[in-house]
Amino acid sequence: MTALLPPRPAAPDRPVGGRLIDQFEYGLDAPICLTWELTYACNLACAHCLSSSGRRDPNELSTAEAEAVIDELQRMQVFYVNVGGGEPTVRPDFWHLLDYAIGHDVGVKFSTNGIKLDKTRAAQLARTDYVDVQISLDGATAEVNDRVRGTGSYATAVRALENLAEAGMKDFKVSVVVTRENAGQLDEFKALTDSFGAQLRITRLRPSGRGADVWDELHPTMAQQKDLYNWLLANGDGVLTGDSFFHLSAFGEALPGLNLCGAGRVVCLIDPVGDVYACPFAIHENFLAGNVRDEGGFQRVWQSSELFADLRNPQTGGACTKCAHFDACRGGCMAAKFFTGLPLDGPDPECVQGYGESALAARDLELVTPRSHIDHSHSGPVRGQPTLLGIPSIPAKICDESPLAGLQLS
Amino acid sequence: MRRLLSDAGSDDGTPVTTAVSPAGVAFDPAGPWQRARSVALRPEPFGALVYHFGNRKLSFLKSKTLVAVVEALAEHPSASATLVACGVTEAQRPAYEKALADLARSQMIERRTDA
Numbered sequence: 437m438t439a440l441l442p443p444r445p446a447a448p449d450r451p452v453g454g455r456l457i458d459q460f461e462y463g464l465d466a467p468i469c470l471t472w473e474l475t476y477a478c479n480l481a482c483a484h485c486l487s488s489s490g491r492r493d494p495n496e497l498s499t500a501e502a503e504a505v506i507d508e509l510q511r512m513q514v515f516y517v518n519v520g521g522g523e524p525t526v527r528p529d530f531w532h533l534l535d536y537a538i539g540h541d542v543g544v545k546f547s548t549n550g551i552k553l554d555k556t557r558a559a560q561l562a563r564t565d566y567v568d569v570q571i572s573l574d575g576a577t578a579e580v581n582d583r584v585r586g587t588g589s590y591a592t593a594v595r596a597l598e599n600l601a602e603a604g605m606k607d608f609k610v611s612v613v614v615t616r617e618n619a620g621q622l623d624e625f626k627a628l629t630d631s632f633g634a635q636l637r638i639t640r641l642r643p644s645g646r647g648a649d650v651w652d653e654l655h656p657t658m659a660q661q662k663d664l665y666n667w668l669l670a671n672g673d674g675v676l677t678g679d680s681f682f683h684l685s686a687f688g689e690a691l692p693g694l695n696l697c698g699a700g701r702v703v704c705l706i707d708p709v710g711d712v713y714a715c716p717f718a719i720h721e722n723f724l725a726g727n728v729r730d731e732g733g734f735q736r737v738w739q740s741s742e743l744f745a746d747l748r749n750p751q752t753g754g755a756c757t758k759c760a761h762f763d764a765c766r767g768g769c770m771a772a773k774f775f776t777g778l779p780l781d782g783p784d785p786e787c788v789q790g791y792g793e794s795a796l797a798a799r800d801l802e803l804v805t806p807r808s809h810i811d812h813s814h815s816g817p818v819r820g821q822p823t824l825l826g827i828p829s830i831p832a833k834i835c836d837e838s839p840l841a842g843l844q845l846s
Numbered sequence: 847m848r849r850l851l852s853d854a855g856s857d858d859g860t861p862v863t864t865a866v867s868p869a870g871v872a873f874d875p876a877g878p879w880q881r882a883r884s885v886a887l888r889p890e891p892f893g894a895l896v897y898h899f900g901n902r903k904l905s906f907l908k909s910k911t912l913v914a915v916v917e918a919l920a921e922h923p924s925a926s927a928t929l930v931a932c933g934v935t936e937a938q939r940p941a942y943e944k945a946l947a948d949l950a951r952s953q954m955i956e957r958r959t960d961a
Binding site for chain 2: 452
């Protein structure tokens with residue numbers, strides 16, 4: 437593998453004491469938590485899917501292999517995992533793996549579009565300690581949501597929320613990816629969430645997976661970023677963010693949470709076939725650290741991969757380190773830079789000081805932005821598929837090499 | 847990161863410095879304490895990560911001495927005696943007592959009833 441980051445001087449030794457954020461830059465013996473996508477299969481075809489999910493991968497981890505991963509997480513004292521997909525609940529052994537994890541001191545928070553959360557499952561979840569559920573919703577109204585997530589997906593999510601609330605489930609979440617189309621609905625999201633006794637979680641849109649195809653169109657404008665920042669300062673205490681908006685801290689006041697890229701340092705991703713990536717938004721071979729099926733399993737990947745060792749250094753060079761706001765935003769999101777073709781030691785494409793816009797404008801016109809070779813998107817039309825990209829055309833010819841065939845990129 | 851020796855974490859997977867649960871008890875250094883029974887401690891290069899299986903709070907112990915103190919609490923008649931046994935100097939005492947008070951408030955340590 438080629439070096440991921442620009443050459444840097446030898447890393448200084450880990451400091452003793454000081455701020456936690458400085459310690460985290462050097463990595464931990466085990467992740468604080470990790471994301472585990474159980475399947476690439478999904479009933480939906482969201483326009484911005486970070487993992488380009490749709491079809492099940494035949495090489496998916498078996499039930500026994502998934503149990504072995506849970507055993508390992510227990511040994512490493514990873515106290516909980518964020519489970520996602522694809523749509524994790526379409527795995528037939530999903531409920532078994534949930535019980536298995538809880539029985540082995542690995543708590544689970546899973547993300548779902550709600551398709552399987554009928555009254556019976558909702559009641560089961562409400563009875564189970566140590567499980568968190570988050571229902572994905574990307575519009576506070578069906579109109580806004582379904583354009584991105586597909587026709588009927590709002591109704592499915594709301595039905596799941598109703599079932600959870602009725603079953604007496606506590607602390608479930610409504611999980612929103614903030615886009616240009618829903619950024620003006622934050623108060624409505626909060627009201628909707630409150631009406632179910634749930635908690636709101638909002639996260640940042642990344643140009644990852646199919647998100648790369650719609651990022652130009654969907655990422656919040658600079659004015660919306662400023663509004664979001666002010667909204668988070670006013671409402672942040674009651675709203676979860678997965679600490680994903682730390683790039684907004686460069687507006688001035690630091691947002692609550694970890695203002696640092698945790699990729700390979702305190703978080704990572706295990707994908708459905710057991711590949712370990714630096715973060716859920718970085719499904720690309722450049723960020724692939726190993727596979728849980730390799731000798732030594734997940735622990736060896738986490739503790740010994742060259743890629744992760746490379747990421748566990750403070751950034752000491754590059755344009756951003758000279759910026760007055762560097763300590764606030766730490767250069768932003770690695771995946772956002774990578775998939776927009778920006779250098780990893782330069783500004784985030786959504787840099788709130790405006791350096792990202794200049795960097796995007798200065799890109800070589802010939803530049804082909806990196807694309808993941810991992811794509812499980814449905815190959816044919818999907819019922820109720822999102823209308824964001826316009827009325828679906830006849831699928832491109834099978835001999836067309838590019839997955840972007842026929843797509844008009846501005 | 848405002849706290850000196852320990853930081854509370856969010857349930858969102860990433861560490862924050864939000865207020866800890868108000869459900870814990872006031873910390874009395876003269877009393878007998880122990881790591882809470884539902885708390886697991888994971889050693890890390892800078893100290894340790896502590897996790898409460900009941901309230902799902904995550905905290906960080908930011909020095910190895912603090913880790914040693916938390917682990918040794920159960921073997922000593924009081925928190926103060928534990929600090930002395932672990933070699934915490936007079937000058938460091940207030941910082942450690944504050945860290946222990948934070949941990950008591952977030953239920954990471956609990957009062958022993960055996961003494």
